[in-house]
């Protein structure tokens with residue numbers, strides 16, 4: 001799981017005595033210039049003052065919230081969202097993704113909470129009303145995006161109950177019960193209604209598995225001398241042995257881990273072959289080759305030179321792969337009080353599943369007062385509902401390769417990258433990456449604008465293709481020459497995606513019912529790819545009809 005929860009790319013600050021919120025896009029935001037342009041296009045500054053004291057009636061509160069939310073959405077955009085949200089100057093930045101929406105609302109709530117905590121204010125009522133409006137908005141957002149998880153009651157969860165008791169003895173505070181969730185393995189459900197800001201889980205640092213444990217082990221005097229070895233590799237080697245250690249402090253934790261992880265890294269030949277035509281095939285092959293080389297360079301020599309510390313029977317390739325899958329799918333990055341970011345395994349928290357509509361987004365920083373890691377809610381979770389994390393803004397291909405699942409629902413990060421020759425480049429502001437060569441597409445059902453000059457396709461890509469044909473600034477006016485360019489670029493895209501569809505093939509000659517877990521997953525992924533490519537082809541097709549109609553009309557008018 002990544003650490004994006006720690007370092008939000010933007011920040012909103014709150015100041016002064018006059019009940020004014022100052023929303024500021026920090027200069028160290030990695031996409032500062034693009035966000036600044038977007039803010040300017042919408043009539044906002046990078047530092048925007050919003051007066052709150054006069055708001056009292058529900059309508060003005062709603063209008064105020066809408067304005068602040070528009071700014072907060074922009075400041076919290078990530079790279080992919082920024083690429084796809086580029087909209088017309090006249091339109092507002094609407095809802096971009098569940099993560100962005102929840103982050104934006106929570107950042108405003110944090111500001112209002114901090115204003116409210118100042119007891120001397122005379123504008124308490126207005127602030128309180130504004131706070132209620134934000135919470136209400138978050139609740140409505142949840143109701144609209146409610147995900148039902150089915151709980152398999154036939155699963156006994158004995159081991160999970162035991163570790164929960166162990167956790168309690170060791171200082172874990174939890175408002176979750178570990179159950180078996182259909183299609184996702186173990187997961188945590190809320191034992192009471194949880195509100196925004198409530199802590200679902202609190203883990204003392206003393207039971208977090210981090211590099212400190214390797215330092216205390218008999219391996220460190222050997223591993224510490226290896227040039228360039230990372231602490232993650234040391235931990236991986238440590239966990240391969242520790243899982244078999246009868247007196248380990250973490251025996252109860254290791255006992256709850258699956259015997260097999262079933263991620264893309266364990267795909268068999270048939271599943272790999274089923275991925276033909278997708279980029280995931282190459283991604284998995286490369287990742288596995290990298291791990292195999294890593295193993296060959298390191299492990300046999302350790303077993304040979306120090307068999308007492310690294311018993312060969314515990315350090316086979318299969319066990320190494322198991323440990324890699326454990327760390328890829330279960331670790332979290334945690335910022336400790338010394339300011340160091342460490343990759344850790346966290347008992348109990350490791351039972352939480354991922355969702356595209358996560359309840360918990362910010363969870364990677366040790367609290368300096370309690371010396372615990374807290375998992376606070378960014379959106380409400382009702383009693384009995386599964387409480388999910390965001391592992392990060394990952395595509396389904398990444399989640400499949402390293403976690404072994406494809407999330408339910410529309411994943412806004414499911415993009416297909418498109419690389420263009422450097423010679424075709426046009427370094428104008430639209431592209432989000434510094435090399436400027438990478439553009440991307442995603443399912444066009446996620447786009448709201450399917451009109452002329454948009455077609456549900458990303459603006460940076462269309463503008464890039466337009467400029468490659470006509471270097472002068474493109475205005476979206478209906479002239480015959482502009483329409484001719486539109487036809488050309490839509491035909492180019494149509495041909496690119498027709499090829500992609502051909503490579504994916506129409507159907508898979510496999511008995512899905514009886515297929516193995518990995519083949520089923522591979523086919524599910526391929527279906528998703530087909531759906532994305534097919535939506536782009538449909539958009540190109542409708543776009544071409546739209547442009548051709550306009551073209552015919554303009555010819556008649558002439």
Ligand SMILES: C[S@@+](CC[C@H](N)C(=O)[O-])C[C@H]1O[C@@H](n2cnc3c(N)ncnc32)[C@H](O)[C@@H]1O
Nearest residue numbers: 183184185186329330350351352353354403405
């Ligand atoms: C950190 S563990 C979560 C606990 C896990 N369900 C278990 O039983 O141990 C991560 C693993 O949970 C599963 N998982 C997490 N989120 C999921 C989801 N939304 N759908 C299906 N499986 C999921 C995947 O197998 C993933 O590798």
